[in-house]
Amino acid sequence: MGKTLSASSYSGWENVREIDRWSSVPLKGPIPDTILYTPSVVNTPRGIDADITRSRATLRDLATRPERQNTQEKLDDLHQRDKEHLWEHEWSSGPLPELYPTYEQLSRECATAELNIADPTTLLVIDEADRLRRASLEQVRSIFDGGRIGLVLIGMPGLEKRLARYPQFYSRIGFVHEFRPLGAVEIRQLLAQGWMPIGVCLPEQPWAVEATAAIIRITGGNFRLLNRLLTQMERILEINALQEVTKAVVEAARETLVIGET
Numbered sequence: 001m002g003k004t005l006s007a008s009s010y011s012g013w014e015n016v017r018e019i020d021r022w023s024s025v026p027l028k029g030p031i032p033d034t035i036l037y038t039p040s041v042v043n044t045p046r047g048i049d050a051d052i053t054r055s056r057a058t059l060r061d062l063a064t065r066p067e068r069q070n071t072q073e074k075l076d077d078l079h080q081r082d083k084e085h086l087w088e089h090e091w092s093s094g095p096l097p098e099l100y101p102t103y104e105q106l107s108r109e110c111a112t113a114e115l116n117i118a119d120p121t122t123l124l125v126i127d128e129a130d131r132l133r134r135a136s137l138e139q140v141r142s143i144f145d146g147g148r149i150g151l152v153l154i155g156m157p158g159l160e161k162r163l164a165r166y167p168q169f170y171s172r173i174g175f176v177h178e179f180r181p182l183g184a185v186e187i188r189q190l191l192a193q194g195w196m197p198i199g200v201c202l203p204e205q206p207w208a209v210e211a212t213a214a215i216i217r218i219t220g221g222n223f224r225l226l227n228r229l230l231t232q233m234e235r236i237l238e239i240n241a242l243q244e245v246t247k248a249v250v251e252a253a254r255e256t257l258v259i260g261e262t
Helices: 002-011 013-017 044-086 103-115 134-147 159-163 184-190 209-219 223-239 247-255
Strands: 034-037 123-126 150-153
Touching: 002 013, 002 123, 013 034, 013 044, 013 247, 034 044, 044 103, 044 134, 123 134, 134 150, 184 209, 209 223, 209 247, 223 247
Parallel strands: 034 123, 123 150
Antiparallel strands: none
Protein backbone atom coordinates (compact mmCIF):
# COMPACT_ATOMS: atom_id res chain seq x y z
CA MET A 1 0.00 0.00 0.00
CA GLY A 2 3.05 2.26 -0.06
CA LYS A 3 3.89 2.23 3.66
CA THR A 4 7.61 1.67 3.23
CA LEU A 5 7.86 4.09 0.32
CA SER A 6 6.07 6.74 2.36
CA ALA A 7 8.40 6.24 5.32
CA SER A 8 11.48 6.28 3.09
CA SER A 9 10.34 9.46 1.35
CA TYR A 10 9.55 11.21 4.63
CA SER A 11 12.76 10.25 6.42
CA GLY A 12 15.15 10.61 3.47
CA TRP A 13 17.02 7.67 4.98
CA GLU A 14 18.19 6.34 1.61
CA ASN A 15 20.13 9.59 1.15
CA VAL A 16 21.69 9.18 4.59
CA ARG A 17 22.90 5.67 3.72
CA GLU A 18 24.71 6.98 0.66
CA ILE A 19 26.73 9.53 2.65
CA ASP A 20 30.40 8.73 3.21
CA ARG A 21 30.67 8.24 6.97
CA TRP A 22 34.41 8.94 6.89
CA SER A 23 34.01 12.27 5.15
CA SER A 24 34.03 15.57 7.05
CA VAL A 25 32.25 17.50 4.31
CA PRO A 26 29.08 19.13 5.75
CA LEU A 27 25.76 17.89 4.43
CA LYS A 28 24.02 20.11 1.89
CA GLY A 29 20.54 21.02 3.05
CA PRO A 30 18.84 20.42 6.41
CA ILE A 31 20.14 17.79 8.81
CA PRO A 32 17.85 14.70 8.84
CA ASP A 33 16.03 14.13 12.12
CA THR A 34 14.28 10.81 11.36
CA ILE A 35 15.66 7.26 11.40
CA LEU A 36 14.08 4.54 9.28
CA TYR A 37 14.97 1.15 10.72
CA THR A 38 14.03 -2.31 9.44
CA PRO A 39 14.85 -5.11 11.90
CA SER A 40 16.25 -8.35 10.56
CA VAL A 41 14.00 -11.42 10.47
CA VAL A 42 15.98 -12.90 13.36
CA ASN A 43 16.54 -10.07 15.82
CA THR A 44 17.62 -9.65 19.43
CA PRO A 45 17.18 -6.76 21.87
CA ARG A 46 20.94 -6.21 21.93
CA GLY A 47 21.15 -6.14 18.14
CA ILE A 48 18.25 -3.70 17.84
CA ASP A 49 19.76 -1.41 20.45
CA ALA A 50 23.14 -1.47 18.67
CA ASP A 51 21.60 -0.81 15.24
CA ILE A 52 19.48 2.11 16.41
CA THR A 53 22.34 3.57 18.46
CA ARG A 54 24.55 3.40 15.36
CA SER A 55 21.89 5.13 13.27
CA ARG A 56 21.50 7.90 15.83
CA ALA A 57 25.27 8.31 15.89
CA THR A 58 25.19 8.71 12.10
CA LEU A 59 22.70 11.58 12.34
CA ARG A 60 24.70 13.20 15.13
CA ASP A 61 27.84 12.91 13.01
CA LEU A 62 26.06 14.83 10.25
CA ALA A 63 24.90 17.44 12.76
CA THR A 64 28.42 17.99 14.15
CA ARG A 65 30.24 18.10 10.80
CA PRO A 66 29.91 21.89 10.36
CA GLU A 67 31.30 22.45 13.85
CA ARG A 68 34.18 20.02 13.23
CA GLN A 69 35.06 21.72 9.96
CA ASN A 70 34.95 25.10 11.69
CA THR A 71 37.19 23.72 14.44
CA GLN A 72 39.71 22.41 11.93
CA GLU A 73 39.87 25.77 10.18
CA LYS A 74 40.43 27.57 13.49
CA LEU A 75 43.16 25.13 14.52
CA ASP A 76 44.86 25.45 11.13
CA ASP A 77 44.87 29.25 11.51
CA LEU A 78 46.25 28.92 15.02
CA HIS A 79 48.96 26.56 13.83
CA GLN A 80 49.96 29.04 11.13
CA ARG A 81 49.96 31.88 13.68
CA ASP A 82 52.26 29.96 16.03
CA LYS A 83 54.53 28.98 13.16
CA GLU A 84 54.93 32.59 12.02
CA HIS A 85 55.40 33.76 15.62
CA LEU A 86 58.20 31.22 16.06
CA TRP A 87 60.10 32.37 12.97
CA GLU A 88 59.65 36.09 13.69
CA HIS A 89 60.72 35.94 17.33
CA GLU A 90 64.00 37.60 18.27
CA TRP A 91 65.61 34.98 20.46
CA SER A 92 68.14 37.44 21.78
CA SER A 93 65.32 39.33 23.48
CA GLY A 94 64.33 36.44 25.69
CA PRO A 95 62.19 33.28 25.71
CA LEU A 96 59.29 32.90 23.28
CA PRO A 97 56.15 34.49 24.78
CA GLU A 98 53.03 32.33 24.70
CA LEU A 99 50.13 33.50 22.57
CA TYR A 100 46.49 33.15 23.54
CA PRO A 101 44.37 31.29 22.98
CA THR A 102 46.73 28.35 22.94
CA TYR A 103 46.23 25.34 20.70
CA GLU A 104 45.15 23.30 23.72
CA GLN A 105 42.67 25.94 24.94
CA LEU A 106 41.04 26.26 21.54
CA SER A 107 40.83 22.47 21.18
CA ARG A 108 39.03 22.19 24.53
CA GLU A 109 36.61 25.01 23.66
CA CYS A 110 35.78 23.47 20.31
CA ALA A 111 35.35 20.01 21.83
CA THR A 112 32.92 21.47 24.39
CA ALA A 113 30.98 23.23 21.64
CA GLU A 114 30.66 19.96 19.72
CA LEU A 115 29.47 18.08 22.81
CA ASN A 116 26.77 20.71 23.36
CA ILE A 117 25.19 19.98 19.98
CA ALA A 118 21.95 18.18 20.70
CA ASP A 119 21.07 14.78 19.29
CA PRO A 120 19.16 15.61 16.08
CA THR A 121 17.04 12.44 16.16
CA THR A 122 13.42 13.31 16.91
CA LEU A 123 11.62 10.37 15.31
CA LEU A 124 12.28 6.64 14.94
CA VAL A 125 10.28 4.80 12.26
CA ILE A 126 10.43 1.00 12.45
CA ASP A 127 9.30 -0.82 9.32
CA GLU A 128 8.34 -4.51 9.34
CA ALA A 129 7.50 -4.16 13.04
CA ASP A 130 5.74 -7.54 12.84
CA ARG A 131 9.20 -9.11 13.18
CA LEU A 132 9.67 -7.79 16.71
CA ARG A 133 9.11 -10.33 19.47
CA ARG A 134 8.20 -9.34 22.99
CA ALA A 135 11.78 -8.90 24.23
CA SER A 136 12.62 -6.78 21.17
CA LEU A 137 9.50 -4.69 21.72
CA GLU A 138 10.61 -4.09 25.30
CA GLN A 139 13.95 -2.86 23.98
CA VAL A 140 12.17 -0.49 21.60
CA ARG A 141 10.02 0.74 24.50
CA SER A 142 13.15 1.38 26.53
CA ILE A 143 14.66 3.42 23.69
CA PHE A 144 11.41 5.38 23.36
CA ASP A 145 11.23 6.08 27.10
CA GLY A 146 14.87 7.08 27.44
CA GLY A 147 15.47 8.91 24.19
CA ARG A 148 12.68 11.51 24.21
CA ILE A 149 11.92 10.76 20.57
CA GLY A 150 8.76 9.88 18.68
CA LEU A 151 8.15 6.32 17.53
CA VAL A 152 6.22 4.97 14.54
CA LEU A 153 5.69 1.23 14.01
CA ILE A 154 4.79 0.08 10.49
CA GLY A 155 3.41 -3.39 9.95
CA MET A 156 0.69 -5.53 8.43
CA PRO A 157 -2.97 -5.47 9.56
CA GLY A 158 -3.38 -7.01 13.00
CA LEU A 159 -0.21 -5.47 14.44
CA GLU A 160 -2.25 -3.31 16.81
CA LYS A 161 -4.08 -6.37 18.17
CA ARG A 162 -0.80 -8.11 18.87
CA LEU A 163 0.57 -5.04 20.65
CA ALA A 164 -2.59 -4.86 22.74
CA ARG A 165 -1.36 -7.97 24.59
CA TYR A 166 1.52 -5.91 26.03
CA PRO A 167 -0.09 -3.31 28.33
CA GLN A 168 3.14 -1.45 29.09
CA PHE A 169 3.78 -0.93 25.39
CA TYR A 170 0.21 -0.47 24.21
CA SER A 171 -0.52 2.25 26.76
CA ARG A 172 2.08 4.43 25.03
CA ILE A 173 0.46 4.22 21.58
CA GLY A 174 -1.23 7.48 20.63
CA PHE A 175 -3.16 6.39 17.54
CA VAL A 176 -3.38 3.80 14.77
CA HIS A 177 -3.48 4.78 11.09
CA GLU A 178 -4.56 2.32 8.42
CA PHE A 179 -3.10 2.59 4.92
CA ARG A 180 -5.96 1.97 2.52
CA PRO A 181 -5.86 1.22 -1.23
CA LEU A 182 -5.96 4.20 -3.56
CA GLY A 183 -9.38 4.98 -4.98
CA ALA A 184 -10.05 5.22 -8.72
CA VAL A 185 -10.15 9.03 -8.54
CA GLU A 186 -6.84 9.11 -6.68
CA ILE A 187 -5.12 6.86 -9.23
CA ARG A 188 -6.39 9.03 -12.09
CA GLN A 189 -5.11 12.15 -10.32
CA LEU A 190 -1.76 10.51 -9.66
CA LEU A 191 -1.30 9.51 -13.30
CA ALA A 192 -2.59 12.87 -14.57
CA GLN A 193 0.06 14.61 -12.48
CA GLY A 194 2.72 12.61 -14.31
CA TRP A 195 3.83 10.52 -11.32
CA MET A 196 6.03 7.55 -12.25
CA PRO A 197 8.15 5.05 -10.31
CA ILE A 198 11.78 6.09 -10.06
CA GLY A 199 13.58 5.48 -13.34
CA VAL A 200 10.39 4.80 -15.33
CA CYS A 201 9.58 6.94 -18.37
CA LEU A 202 6.22 6.52 -20.10
CA PRO A 203 4.52 8.64 -22.79
CA GLU A 204 2.95 11.83 -21.49
CA GLN A 205 -0.72 12.02 -20.59
CA PRO A 206 -3.48 11.85 -21.63
CA TRP A 207 -3.59 8.08 -22.07
CA ALA A 208 -6.47 6.13 -23.55
CA VAL A 209 -9.43 5.99 -21.17
CA GLU A 210 -9.52 2.20 -21.51
CA ALA A 211 -5.84 1.98 -20.55
CA THR A 212 -6.33 3.99 -17.35
CA ALA A 213 -9.42 1.94 -16.47
CA ALA A 214 -7.43 -1.27 -16.95
CA ILE A 215 -4.66 0.02 -14.66
CA ILE A 216 -7.23 0.80 -11.95
CA ARG A 217 -8.92 -2.59 -12.32
CA ILE A 218 -5.67 -4.61 -12.30
CA THR A 219 -3.98 -2.86 -9.37
CA GLY A 220 -7.11 -2.43 -7.24
CA GLY A 221 -5.49 0.64 -5.69
CA ASN A 222 -2.49 -1.33 -4.41
CA PHE A 223 0.40 1.10 -4.67
CA ARG A 224 3.06 -1.60 -4.94
CA LEU A 225 1.20 -3.31 -7.80
CA LEU A 226 0.82 0.07 -9.49
CA ASN A 227 4.57 0.52 -9.22
CA ARG A 228 5.27 -2.87 -10.75
CA LEU A 229 2.67 -2.56 -13.51
CA LEU A 230 3.93 0.82 -14.73
CA THR A 231 7.50 -0.47 -14.71
CA GLN A 232 6.49 -3.48 -16.80
CA MET A 233 4.50 -1.27 -19.18
CA GLU A 234 7.67 0.65 -19.96
CA ARG A 235 9.39 -2.61 -20.89
CA ILE A 236 6.49 -3.66 -23.15
CA LEU A 237 6.60 -0.30 -24.97
CA GLU A 238 10.38 -0.50 -25.39
CA ILE A 239 10.43 -4.12 -26.62
CA ASN A 240 7.66 -3.52 -29.15
CA ALA A 241 8.83 -0.03 -30.18
CA LEU A 242 5.46 1.49 -29.27
CA GLN A 243 4.81 5.16 -28.54
CA GLU A 244 1.33 5.03 -27.01
CA VAL A 245 -0.13 3.56 -23.84
CA THR A 246 -3.17 1.47 -24.75
CA LYS A 247 -5.31 -1.12 -23.02
CA ALA A 248 -3.44 -3.84 -24.95
CA VAL A 249 -0.12 -2.59 -23.51
CA VAL A 250 -1.54 -2.65 -19.98
CA GLU A 251 -2.92 -6.16 -20.44
CA ALA A 252 0.37 -7.40 -21.89
CA ALA A 253 2.24 -5.98 -18.89
CA ARG A 254 -0.24 -7.62 -16.54
CA GLU A 255 0.26 -11.06 -18.16
CA THR A 256 4.02 -10.95 -17.45
CA LEU A 257 3.55 -10.18 -13.75
CA VAL A 258 2.53 -12.50 -10.94
CA ILE A 259 -0.75 -10.89 -9.93
CA GLY A 260 -3.86 -12.57 -8.58
CA GLU A 261 -7.24 -12.63 -10.30
CA THR A 262 -8.59 -9.16 -11.16
